[in-house]
Amino acid sequence: MTEQTIKPAQSIDKILLMVVLILMTFGIVMIFSASQVIAERKFDNTFHFLLQQLLRVCLGFLILVVAAKYDYHNYMNKTMLFMLIAFILLIVVLGLERVKGASRWLSIGGFGIQPSEIAKLGLIFYLAAYLNNKGDRIRDFQNGLLPPLLIAGVFAFMIILQPNFSTAVVLMMMVLAVLFIGGMRMKHLLLLLGSLIPLAGILAVVSPYRFARLYTFMHPESDAQGMGYQIKQSLISFGNGGLFGVGLGEGKQKMLFLPEPFTDFIYSIIGEELGFIGAVAVLALFVVFLFRAVKIARTAPDLYGFYLAAGIIISIALYVVINAGVAVGIFPTTGLPMPFISYGGTSLLFTCFMIGVLLNISKQSVSKEEALKVIMPEGDNGERLSENFNVYMNADENPAGKAYKKTGTVPPQSAKNKKSIPSIVGMDFSD
Secondary structure: OOOOOOOOOOOOOHHHHHHHHHHHHHHHHHHHHHHHHHHHHHHOOOOHHHHHHHHHHHHHHHHHHHHHHOOHHHHHHHHHHHHHHHHHHHHHHHOOOOEOOEOOOEEEOOEEEOHHHHHHHHHHHHHHHHHHHHHHHHHOHHHHHHHHHHHHHHHHHHHHOOOOHHHHHHHHHHHHHHHHHOOOOHHHHHHHHHHHHHHHHHHHHHOHHHHHHHHHHHOHHHHOOOOOHHHHHHHHHHHHHOOOOOOOOOOOOOOOOOOOOOOOOHHHHHHHHHHHHHHHHHHHHHHHHHHHHHHHHHOOOOHHHHHHHHHHHHHHHHHHHHHHHHHOOOOOOOOOOOOOOOOOOHHHHHHHHHHHHHHHHHHOOOOHHHHHHHHOOOOOOOOOEOOOOOHHHHOOOOHHHHHHHHHOOOOOOOOOOOOOEOHHHHOOOOO
């Protein structure tokens, strides 16, 4: 890539940071509301989970601040270290004694760590570096696409062995989404989906527990007091809440009716206590977060920053959609937390770290015009444009887009210095 002197911005994206802080603060309030009964019953202290979450939020914010100050380019030469650590920890956790039938946690100094979160983070950094270096060669299945798929497949398989099927599925969804943005051919994506979806179905039905969960999701009335109990109680929560909710702290489902009311199903408590309006308001905050994060991605000063931001955005968005979808009965129960809001340690801390990285990218962001100059230097004639997005998005801003609009074809690829350029870079999101 041609080096250009770009004056980076000096401040982070304050709107995105504000949204994150609002979500975490709201999460603290809802965790206290949802956990009081269980905390009193188990620890004789209604503030137990609140105090734990306050500590984790403070630590997470510290991690966010440090990551926001650390130049994201420095992660590129640490990619393999991230991957190695994740691989070793995934092996170690498989050798531990299973708790409730699973081995997903490592206890280090009394603090629980999920190696799957480290694997997810490692893959985001790996894909960003890989796509930045490989460029348009990602369109070649054997030499470009196969290596990251094999690595991601190994990680996903090790996570399935824990077992943690839902996290493995989300991991592969994230990987495919990032690779598609990076220039994967549509026919390769369809081929992979045609292979992975049946494989996921087989893995789901060969496990009695997963099969029972899937069957109950499709036939909730078949085991309303067993496997279908959680989703039934979750839907009752939303039904109780109605339009405006029963009032903060006044929910009944958290009183030992709804399992995991302050972790996996905290969105259900939001729906009960704050109603449809409150539940939609939470999703609206995530939409604002998404728009700001996409703005950061499209104005990143280089492709590495773009792919890094894309991986972070997709990861968080998947968790939000799936957690909310499970709560309202759209998806089978998965056990994935709601980012920033659910009670938890590893997920919150690693998500805060990713937000810090995103904010550091925003600190170095450039104008949309400068971003297009970086990825399409003068004289390149748009030859490195990715075909995976509608080129009309860039039609008024680059030669390739204009050529596509006029002739319906993209200019031929250059033999040298090939790079897939995600045309999302040119999308016009208002500030």
